[in-house]
Amino acid sequence: MDKEMSLKNRDRLIQLGITISTFRKYRGLSQEQLAxxxxxxxxxISSIEAAGIxxxxxxxxFYNIADALEIEPATLLSAPTQFDNLLKQNT
Structure with missing residues (x-):
């Protein structure tokens, strides 16, 4: 069971890193600027965003990153749905 949970959390952390990277790029920020x-x-920031890690x-x-991206922390957790909605609002 512990191994199962750690794999689940691993996948969540990887997805969160992808989401942070996506929002950072959407905001036009470099990793240095976000940091x-x-x-x-x-x-x-680089290690959080690293693919597969x-x-x-x-x-x-987590809260500092959300604030720096000017989004609610919950948005980072509910992506990609929230990111899709944000893109639709701005097009």
Whole structure:
């Protein structure tokens, strides 16, 4: 059961990293700019966004990233549906 949960969480962390990367690019930000706005290192942003890598990070960092992207934290968790809706609103 523990292994099953860690695989599930791994997939969630990978999806969250993809979502953060997608929103960052949508906002026209580099990893360096997002890191500066979120008060974290660029290497942390890079490892969070890295494809196929499940990088865990604190809730504080999660909130800082959401604030830096100017979106609600829940939006990051409910993507890709929320991202699709955002794109539709802005087209």
């Amino acid at each position: 500066e706005r979120a008060s974290v290192s660029r290497s942390l 499940a990088k865990s990070f604190s809730l504080e960092v």
